[in-house]
Amino acid sequence: MGILKSSSFYFFYMGQKLRPWKTILPIEIASGKAVFVQIAEGIASEIKRGRLQPGDSLPGSRVLADDLGVNRKTVVLAYEDLIAEGWLSTAYKRGTFVSEQLPKIKRAVEQPVKKASFDFYAFKAAGDRQQTPAGANLIYFNDGLPDVRLAPLDELARAYKRIFQQKARWRMMGYSQEKGDDRLRKALAQMLVHDRGLSTTAEEICVTRGSQMALYLTAHTLVKPGDRIAIETPGYLPAHETFKRAGADVVPVKIDEEGICLEALEKTVKEGAIRAVYVTPHHQFPTTVTMNAARRLELVALSNKYNFAIIEDDYDHEYHFGQRSFLPLASHENAGNVIYISSLSKLVAPSVRIGYIAGPRSFIDSVAALRLIIDRQGDSVMENAVAELMEEGSITKHARKAWNIYKNRRDLMETLLIKHLSGIASFTKPEGGLAFWLKFHQEIDTRELAERLDKQGVAVIPTECFSFNGERLNALRLGYGSLNEKELAEGIAALASVLKS
Ligand SMILES: Cc1ncc(COP(=O)(O)O)c(C=O)c1O
Incomplete structure (x- = not known):
């Protein structure tokens, strides 16, 4: 057996910038093949595989020789051979590069050479509606996202800077708590108690990466395969997918002008016990309706009567503009079974x-234990920065500013819809949230509508994905929050012209 030497050498970009990955070059001294040939073949093979691209810089001969433990002349010979064969080129005082004359070869990672015969159980998300579709100047009526152009970036950058300047900054660099940073959980608990009426503490909160992860952790903590979970229909597809993935038997329950229908829910429970119901009472997704006070009390009472949990997804609590103001279900006196x-x-x-997620301590502890084996912990630095913004009041200030902007956009949206779409569609002005629910007077295939609008530079989300019981919705959820006045006006005009044509 010969001696194997391998060099993990770093390749450089044209500008001598260090590449973030290493390449292994195996050399077998006792193989009988000249070492310079092995080096040359190794580099040529990296180029053929696409891991080294035309223009990439190679290490200097001295560096590579040191790394490989060979004589520098051996490396020089290998480089000379590769230059003679056209694989490499040299530039005076700048070093040795992969020749620019070579055709660009697709990187190995983009072009897998190995084909798997094993069945890996492919998993495909049912629709990715959150990413902004590609396209310059595209007007995208998303499903109710905020305008990221308004995000408090300067405040966040300042908070980040302060955090990295503090004395004990190294403390944040280790593993921290799976429930999330202490400081953030305390700030969140304070906000939930004072602004949303919950009785909670930092120990009863688990910070997650977005409410999507909160849904995932909740589903996998709460559900055993075969458990029945009731869900609003039309409803939020990623929640539906999450419960299904956790093995739940997901039972759609219809909604009306006040949110989930409690007669239908009770009927479902009587047909077979449910483990939980998933609801969006503040602004029902996608129809935007707000659940009234009486129904909230009744829902909590039902959960106690039949002993099921309520998973309350309060995804955009802060943007409520109506006269009526509502606290979350989780703030109700008897809401012991509510996971917020x-x-x-x-x-x-x-x-x-x-x-x-805020909920009973034992549940939150289980969620945290699950989180520990998925993600270990969140982003402590970001969590600290956000806690700082919450403590100093920047978030409240930003919310107030954003609230006014979104309220004006909602009013403008109402005006535009009345002006352009009267007779074609109707809507109820939403009390809150960042979207409208437009109901068409005639049957419309929203997939086809989306395709036609796309040609006009306008994107909408086909509504079919919100229905879990096969019901045709004949409606459109139009997120308005992330569009300014001009974009809203152009977008609604384009929608009207396509609908009328
Ligand atoms: C109803 C609903 N729940 C949850 C989410 C997930 O939000 P995030 O994971 O960004 O917190 C969204 C996002 O738009 C939503 O509309």
Whole structure:
């Protein structure tokens, strides 16, 4: 057996910037093959595989020789051979590069050479509606996201800077608590107690990466395969998918002008016990309706009578503009079975990925134990920065500013819809949230509508994905929050012209 030497050498970009990954070059001294040939073949093979691309810089001969433990002349010979064969080129005083004359070869990672015969159980998410579709100047009526152009970026950057300047900054760099940063949980608990009427403490909160992770952790903590979970229909597809993935038997329950229908829910419970019901009472997703006070009390009473949990997804609590103001179900006196999920995605920005679950201590401890084996912990630095913004009041200030902007956009949206779409569609002005629910007077295939609008530079979400019982919705959820006045006006005009044509 010969001696194997391998060099983990770093390749450089044209600008001599260190690449973030290493390449292994195996050399077998006793193989009988000249070492310079082995080096040359190794580099040529990296180029053929696409891991080294035209223009990539190679290490200097001395560096590579040291790394491989060979004579520098051996490396020089290998480089000379590769230059003669056209694989490499040299530039005076700048070093040795992969020749620019070579055709660009697709990187190995983009072009898998190995084909798997094993069945890995492919999993495909049912629709990715959150990403902004590609396209310059596209007007995208998303499903109710905030305008990230308004996000408090300067405040966040300042908080980050302060955090990295503090004396004990190293403390944040280790593993921390799976429930989330202490400081953030305390700030969240304070906000939930004072602004949303919950009786909770930092120990009864688990910070997650967005409410989507909160839903996932809740589902996998709460559900055993075959458990029945009731869910609003039309409703939030990623929640539906999450419960299904956890093995639940997901039972759609219809909604009306006040949210989930309690007669239908009770009927479902009588047909077979349910483990939980998933609801969006503040602004029902996708129809935007707000659950009234009486129904809230009744729902809590039902959960106690039949002993099931309520998963309350309060995804955009802060943007409520109506006369009536509602506290979450979780704030009710008898709401012992309520698991409250919320997020800072609408308040700060979706990319911040901070959500949270508030619930009974034993449940939160189980959620945290599950989180430990998925993700270990959240982003402590970001959590600290957001806690700082909450403590100093920047978040409240931002919320107030954003609230006014969104309220004006909602009013403008109402005017535009009346002006352009009267006779074609009707709507109830939403009391809150960042979307309208437009109901068409005639049957409309929203997939086809989306395709036609796309040609006009306008994107909408086909409504079919919100229905879990096969019901045709004949409606459109139009998120308005992330569009300014001009974009709203152009977008609604385009929608009207396509609908009328
Ligand atoms: C009803 C509902 N729940 C949950 C989420 C997830 O939000 P995030 O994971 O960004 O907190 C969204 C996002 O738009 C939503 O509309």
